[in-house]
Structure formats: structure tokens, C-alpha cells
Amino acid sequence: MGIPENFKLYADQVADTARWAARKGWAPATSTNYSVRLPPDAAPAICAITASGIDKDHLGSDSVIAIDGEGHPMNGNRLRPSAETPLHLMLYRRTHIGAVLHTHSIAGALLSRSAEATGYLAFSGWELLKGLEGIDRHDCEVRLPVFPNSQDMAWLSSHIEPRLPQADPCYGFLLAGHGLYVWGTNLADAKRHLEVFEYLLQCEREVRTHGYLAGA
Ligand SMILES: [Zn+2]
Known part of the structure; x- marks a missing residue:
């Protein structure tokens, strides 16, 4: 034991x-x-x-x-x-989760602040969406919830837990100005989900900064 x-x-x-x-x-x-x-x-x-x-x-x-x-x-x-252990434990109460990964990329920090008022970031039209469990097409919309940041981890986990989508697939969330949490049924799935979202965040950041470079 x-x-x-x-x-x-x-x-x-x-x-x-x-x-x-x-x-x-x-x-x-x-x-x-x-x-x-x-x-x-x-x-x-x-x-x-x-x-x-x-x-x-x-x-x-x-x-x-x-x-x-x-x-x-x-x-x-x-x-x-x-220090963020309470968030991991809150996620492990979702029984299908086998691994939780949390990063502090620049794209995640920037975009989470811009989307804090909306409460989510939406991704569609990207081939790499197919790296997410259960997604087999690019022309769908995947939403990544954005929650306010806090140093009170007990408050943060109790704020987030009831707000995570239960019906739709949910792979992760952003904390505003802070970073990205993702998970998967096992570590391989969680790593793939992390790569997908970090890639999508970087694409979204580039598009918002430079557009799609049409005519370039
Ligand atoms: Zn952190």
C-alpha cells in the first residue's frame, strides 16, 4: 500500500x-x-x-x-x-484522466489574457485539430475554456471544476495570463493534446499579429 x-x-x-x-x-x-x-x-x-x-x-x-x-x-x-497540486487532484477526480500537463508558453499567456472576458478560445479549420481524441476533421470548432488566474489554488479548483464542460469533449483550459492545462486518458494522449494546443495557440497568435499573409 x-x-x-x-x-x-x-x-x-x-x-x-x-x-x-x-x-x-x-x-x-x-x-x-x-x-x-x-x-x-x-x-x-x-x-x-x-x-x-x-x-x-x-x-x-x-x-x-x-x-x-x-x-x-x-x-x-x-x-x-x-504549488498547483490542487488543480491536478481536481482533474484526477474526472475518472478517465491518466495524466495532467501544465505549461507556461508565451502564446498561452498572451492569448489567455485577450480571451479572459469571452471565457474561451475557439479553434477551427486547422488540420492539427485531428490530434485531439475523437476529432477526425478540420472543419469543426473546439473551444478551450479560459478561467481567471488566482494564487488561491483551493478557490481556483473549486471555481473551475463545475465549469468544465461535461457533455462536450474537454481536453484542457487556460488560466488568464498564466498558462495551459491539458490532460488525456494516458500520458501519450496528454502529450499529444499539449502539442496540438501549443501549436494552435501559436497559429492563433501569428494570425492575430500578422494575418494569414494573404498576397505576401
Ligand atoms: Zn503555472
């Missing part, structure tokens, strides 16, 4: 993902956090999550922590889980 014997496999996956996101330029100044769900027999441990304040460029599996449903670390070392 507690931390599974093969915990290092999960910790390696989380650490690899954190370094991958850092190489993409999505994790400046020790920001961002990443987690995968642990198997049911690991209870009361819920997930493996990156520790707070670690440079993601060099993050190793020894900086990944098992936490319980209250966010308490279970590894017995001095590391603290990410």
Missing part, C-alpha cells in the same frame, strides 16, 4: 515529460508542473507529480513525488509537490 514498487517507472515518465516540455520552451524559470495517475493498488497515493521550484531543464526522477488525495507527499523526502 502506498508508493508502488515500480514507482521509478512513473517518476521517469513524468521527469522525461518535464524535460521535453522545457526543451520546447514551455517551462521558463522553474515554472510548470506535470503528473501521471498511479494504479489503483497504489492507494492512497493518487499520482506522481513534479516537485515545486525545480528547473525543468534538468529535472530527474528523484524530483517526482507520490501524493495522496489531499496533496500530501508520500516519498518521505523533503521535497514539496508543486
Whole structure:
């Protein structure tokens, strides 16, 4: 009971993902956090999550922590889980989610501020939308909810949880002026969803800055 014997496999996956996101330029100044769900027999441990304040460029599996449903670390070392752990735990209460990834890209920070009043960003017409689970065409509309930012993580998770779409597929959300959260049924799906949304955010930013370069 507690931390599974093969915990290092999960910790390696989380650490690899954190370094991958850092190489993409999505994790400046020790920001961002990443987690995968642990198997049911690991209870009361819920997930493996990156520790707070670690440079993601060099993050190793020894900086990944098992936490319980209250966010308490279970590894017995001095590391603290990410400050945004309550958001990860709120998402793991959605039973189909196997991994949660959170980035701080420039495109996400900029566009989330511009869309805060509207409450969402809409994407359509992009081939890469097909990278999202259940989407098989470009000519559809996918909405990414935008929520206000807060340093009160308990308030933030209780604000967001009832506002996430239940009927429509929902892959992630933006926090205004802050960054992007995405998830998937497993880590591979979550990474693909992250790449899709970061790509779409960059496209949207380019279009708003330069247009579609018609006639260029
Ligand atoms: Zn953050």
C-alpha cells in the first residue's frame, strides 16, 4: 500500500515529460508542473507529480513525488509537490484522466489574457485539430475554456471544476495570463493534446499579429 514498487517507472515518465516540455520552451524559470495517475493498488497515493521550484531543464526522477488525495507527499523526502497540486487532484477526480500537463508558453499567456472576458478560445479549420481524441476533421470548432488566474489554488479548483464542460469533449483550459492545462486518458494522449494546443495557440497568435499573409 502506498508508493508502488515500480514507482521509478512513473517518476521517469513524468521527469522525461518535464524535460521535453522545457526543451520546447514551455517551462521558463522553474515554472510548470506535470503528473501521471498511479494504479489503483497504489492507494492512497493518487499520482506522481513534479516537485515545486525545480528547473525543468534538468529535472530527474528523484524530483517526482507520490501524493495522496489531499496533496500530501508520500516519498518521505523533503521535497514539496508543486504549488498547483490542487488543480491536478481536481482533474484526477474526472475518472478517465491518466495524466495532467501544465505549461507556461508565451502564446498561452498572451492569448489567455485577450480571451479572459469571452471565457474561451475557439479553434477551427486547422488540420492539427485531428490530434485531439475523437476529432477526425478540420472543419469543426473546439473551444478551450479560459478561467481567471488566482494564487488561491483551493478557490481556483473549486471555481473551475463545475465549469468544465461535461457533455462536450474537454481536453484542457487556460488560466488568464498564466498558462495551459491539458490532460488525456494516458500520458501519450496528454502529450499529444499539449502539442496540438501549443501549436494552435501559436497559429492563433501569428494570425492575430500578422494575418494569414494573404498576397505576401
Ligand atoms: Zn503555472
